[in-house]
Amino acid sequence: MPEKAKRTLPEGLRYHPEFIDRVGQEQLVTAIREIVAVAPLFVPAMPGTGKEMSVRMTNCGSLGWVTDKERGYRYQPTHPVTGEPWPAIPASLLNIWNRVSGCDRHPEACLVNFYDDSARMGLHQDRDEKAFDAPVVSVSLGNACLFRIGGTNRKDPTMSLKLTSGDVFVIGGAGRLCFHGVDRIYPGTSTLLKNGGRINLTLRRVNP
Numbered sequence: 019m020p021e022k023a024k025r026t027l028p029e030g031l032r033y034h035p036e037f038i039d040r041v042g043q044e045q046l047v048t049a050i051r052e053i054v055a056v057a058p059l060f061v062p063a064m065p066g067t068g069k070e071m072s073v074r075m076t077n078c079g080s081l082g083w084v085t086d087k088e089r090g091y092r093y094q095p096t097h098p099v100t101g102e103p104w105p106a107i108p109a110s111l112l113n114i115w116n117r118v119s120g121c122d123r124h125p126e127a128c129l130v131n132f133y134d135d136s137a138r139m140g141l142h143q144d145r146d147e148k149a150f151d152a153p154v155v156s157v158s159l160g161n162a163c164l165f166r167i168g169g170t171n172r173k174d175p176t177m178s179l180k181l182t183s184g185d186v187f188v189i190g191g192a193g194r195l196c197f198h199g200v201d202r203i204y205p206g207t208s209t210l211l212k213n214g215g216r217i218n219l220t221l222r223r224v225n226p
Contacts, residue, residue, distance in 0.1 A: 030191025033187055035185050036184050042110070042184070043183055045110060046110060046111070047210060047211065056102070058099065059074040060075065062086070079104055114157060119188065123152065126223055126225065131219075132216075133215055133218065144220070154189045156186065156187040157186055159211070160211040160215055161183070163180070163216055166198065167179070168197040170196055172197055182208070
């Protein structure tokens with residue numbers, strides 16, 4: 019881990035650069051394509067306003083995170099467009115969870131976010147789960163991004179890291195509710211995805 023990240027990351031956050039090798043990344047992309055074939059990417063919308071987000075998303079696992087104008091942020095067992103159950107989380111992702119999470123329970127949800135080269139994600143907390151004792155494990159594939167992380171209050175100072183393909187980031191412990199977001203994508207920084215962009219996979223426990 020870079021010395022700067024070691025010194026400055028809030029407690030409970032762990033950065034694992036280059037955790038997944040190229041072959042492992044390619045296998046994950048194949049698995050994600052199979053998931054998307056069953057559970058197509060959809061465009062989420064903000065609660066209340068209905069403003070569409072700049073990412074497209076889907077899920078795998080027994081539960082999936084969704085959001086829309088009418089019902090807001092939530093987890094549900096079915097795809098909001100097809101009405102079908104989400105596909106299972108691939109064994110390769112469960113293996114990553116087991117290696118880095120420090121949690122003896124399997125994740126129930128894996129959110130798949132696809133960022134095109136103009137997409138971003140504003141500062142937010144992952145707090146729609148019923149318990150926060152398990153971490154969120156984030157996997158980066160494709161083009162690099164500028165990832166910003168702060169404290170548990172929105173006005174806390176933030177720091178930025180450049181996450182590249184194969185990096186894994188863990189948000190847990192005292193930092194489980196830290197604000198975080200993606201400020202930009204760096205086009206042309208990876209050849210993993212044929213048409214560019216970035217895939218972010220976040221593995222989560224929803225229930226205690």
